[in-house]
Amino acid sequence: MTLTILFAAGPDMWAEYERPLRDALAKVAPETRLVTEADPAEVDYVIYAPKSPLQDFTPYTRLKAVLNLWAGVETIVGNDTLKAPLVRMVDDEGLTRGMVEWVAGHVLRHHLGMDAHIVNPDHVWDHRPPPLAPERRVTILGLGALGSACAEALARFDFDLSGWSRSPKDLAGIACHAGPEGLMPALDGAEIVVMLLPNTPETENVLNAETISKLAPGAVVINPGRGPLIDDDALLAALDDGRLGHATLDVFRTEPLPAEHPFWAHPKVTVTPHIASETRVSTASQAIADNIARCEAGAPLVGRVDRDAGY
Numbered sequence: 001m002t003l004t005i006l007f008a009a010g011p012d013m014w015a016e017y018e019r020p021l022r023d024a025l026a027k028v029a030p031e032t033r034l035v036t037e038a039d040p041a042e043v044d045y046v047i048y049a050p051k052s053p054l055q056d057f058t059p060y061t062r063l064k065a066v067l068n069l070w071a072g073v074e075t076i077v078g079n080d081t082l083k084a085p086l087v088r089m090v091d092d093e094g095l096t097r098g099m100v101e102w103v104a105g106h107v108l109r110h111h112l113g114m115d116a117h118i119v120n121p122d123h124v125w126d127h128r129p130p131p132l133a134p135e136r137r138v139t140i141l142g143l144g145a146l147g148s149a150c151a152e153a154l155a156r157f158d159f160d161l162s163g164w165s166r167s168p169k170d171l172a173g174i175a176c177h178a179g180p181e182g183l184m185p186a187l188d189g190a191e192i193v194v195m196l197l198p199n200t201p202e203t204e205n206v207l208n209a210e211t212i213s214k215l216a217p218g219a220v221v222i223n224p225g226r227g228p229l230i231d232d233d234a235l236l237a238a239l240d241d242g243r244l245g246h247a248t249l250d251v252f253r254t255e256p257l258p259a260e261h262p263f264w265a266h267p268k269v270t271v272t273p274h275i276a277s278e279t280r281v282s283t284a285s286q287a288i289a290d291n292i293a294r295c296e297a298g299a300p301l302v303g304r305v306d307r308d309a310g311y
């Protein structure tokens with residue numbers, strides 16, 4: 001029977017995705033109808049993105065899964081009209097590789113103290129070599145698909161690594177902590193903190209005045225996770241009084257970051273415009289097609305969201 005796949009991620013994304021998706025689907029599920037409009041009762045799969053106009057899934061009575069093109073699902077996870085499985089982007093090699101490169105770059109920037117040499121208007125010969133990686137305490141909050149890939153990459157430099165997740169983990173070269181009681185030990189003395197948690201009620205403001213106080217003096221915060229993970233006022237206060245040395249932020253409570261937001265002008269904040277990693281069209285199209293093929297073969301979907309946990 002022909003499968004109907006509704007691309008509901010909006011017209012801009014359709015222009016990019018139509019050809020790669022058709023090609024990827026042709027290889028794994030030839031009997032498909034990939035469309036941007038359909039009778040809801042005939043739709044088998046929905047391909048979704050955060051700005052999708054589709055909000056009411058009630059008439060989608062035949063739906064087998066909603067496949068989100070992004071890794072974060074906070075805009076759809078609480079949608080009670082959706083009864084079918086929700087799947088986030090997790091199997092996209094481009095997304096993971098991009099995040100590893102971005103995180104490694106920003107960790108190394110701060111580890112090596114590059115800023116002092118890149119911007120050195122007085123031409124100061126400051127001969128203080130940076131410490132080596134084993135002497136640098138780095139903590140990664142979130143050891144999921146992206147956090148563990150970043151941890152693995154940083155472990156190759158031999159950073160003194162700790163990590164934190166909801167469920168216990170055992171990862172080579174990383175001191176793994178889990179659950180609410182594991183947070184403070186994970187942060188204790190960290191000089192660089194990388195935040196790769198999802199945005200859920202449990203993770204909101206995980207970086208706050210109390211948790212910041214556990215970090216090493218002058219620590220650096222790198223947040224490619226989600227804006228609400230940070231209490232912005234506490235972050236700014238800690239940057240202003242020197243408890244924190246720098247914050248590199250890719251994600252914000254409001255995006256694009258409003259022009260008047262204090263982060264833009266703050267000398268100790270680097271703003272990047274939600275570019276840490278991006279779902280890459282060709283690899284993501286393949287990941288979507290593979291997941292549909294898996295589901296049709298009766299195998300478990302990769303990246304299925306736990307709706308109760310919120311990610």
Ligand code: NDP
Nearest residue numbers: 071072142143144145146165166167198202224225276277
């Ligand atoms: P995963 O769901 O694979 O991993 C999430 C991690 O967070 C898991 O280790 C999970 O623990 C942990 N976690 C969740 N809730 C808690 C909690 N309450 N306490 C402790 N740990 C918790 O997600 P990904 O790695 O794929 O992505 C992480 C986030 O990165 C996304 O949610 C998204 O917000 C962001 N992102 C940002 C991008 C950007 O360009 N800036 C691009 C892509 C993603 P456990 O392992 O036990 O489940």
